[in-house]
Amino acid sequence: MSIAKEHELHHRRKGRNIGLGLVLAAAIALIFGLTIVKVGTGDFGNALQETQN
Amino acid sequence: MSDASINSASFENEAQFGDYFALLKPRVMTLVVFTAFVGLLAAPTPVHPFIGFCAVLFIALGGGASGALNMWYDADIDAVMKRTAKRPIPAGKVTKDEAFAIGIALSAFAVVFLGLATNWLAAGLLAFTIFFYVVIYTMWLKRWTPQNIVIGGAAGAFPPMIGWAAATGTVSVEAVLMFCLTFMWTPPHFWALALFMRSDYDDAGVPMLTVTHGRRTTRKHILAYTILLAVLAIGTAFTSLGGPVYLATALVLNALFLKGAVAIWRRDEDMSEADNFKVERSFFKLSLLYLFAHFGAILVDALLVRVGLIGGWA
Secondary structure (H helix, E strand, O other): OOOOOOOHHHHHHHHHHHHHHHHHHHHHHHHHHHHHHHHHOOOOHHHHHHHHO | OOHHHOOHHHHOOOOOHHHHHHOOOHHHHHHHHHHHHHHHHHOOOOOOHHHHHHHHHHHHHHHHHHHHHHHHHOHHHHHHOOOOOOOOOOOOOOOHHHHHHHHHHHHHHHHHHHHHHOOHHHHHHHHHHHHHHHHHHHHHHOOOOOOHHHHHHHHHHHHHHHHHHHHHOOOOHHHHHHHHHHHHHHHHHHHHHHHHOOHHHHHHOOOOHHHHOOHHHHHHHHHHHHHHHHHHHHHHOOOOOOOHHHHHHHHHHHHHHHHHHHHHHHOOHHHHHHOOOHHHHHHHHHHHHHHHHHHHHHHHHHHHHHOOOOOOOO
């Protein structure tokens, strides 16, 4: 039997890895989206003004 | 035999992604998500849809994190109770340390990002909710007093208030009313469960009212709290939170809920044993519908006012 053959163990871990990957991708999308919305709605305006004063 | 199979026996019970998700108590999370969503949308201040989505998500994550910390601390009693024996820690899928790490990390993430996305009052309330559920309820009240779920119910009642605070930046009377509604609903909901789960809490040594004061007293308490809840729920219909849809919903559901509570109060153990706690089980199911319908009605009335179809009470 070849050592390269995928073991059942790898199948079981695959789901976990994909799940974690999706969670990380969602977290990135969420933070990116929040930043865009916050900048777009001017929520960061006050903070910017305070740093300039 | 491949190399990988040598140690595979020790991985037979290895956690899947779903086991980690189960740590967050997804069924409880649906209640948190829905009530927080209603709190957010019923508020008079409009919120950007994406910010609103993030706010509800972070509140849900905070609720889930407290669920993971609850499972971490309660692993010993979860293993004894039939209802909770299949949870990831007692089932041997996830270790206590993993649950603790996930709970703490998610709590911090949820609180900080709710603060950044909305405001720090909402974030502070979320942090307090997690603290209340984990420290006050799980670590202290649950194993100490039969009033555990009465006081501990506050933890489940905060989400609509947090949703409201996320939208408005304040906590007003409407937010407090939504809190009170869930707070008063929790005892009859859990005591009905305790009645038909019978020996579970006994075995685990959790001082539920059924264990400390007996099942007769629990039946009386269910009725008393249901009457108080009905007064509160119907009274709320005449505040600024209420509206015609809420009033109709509250009248119908409180009548049904009171009917169920009276039936539970009238029954004795022999009658309940004879039909395998049919009335208690249906009361528990009705309690789920009760809360979702009340919050759903609050949402519908708020939306009707917003689109100008009705004027609102106040």
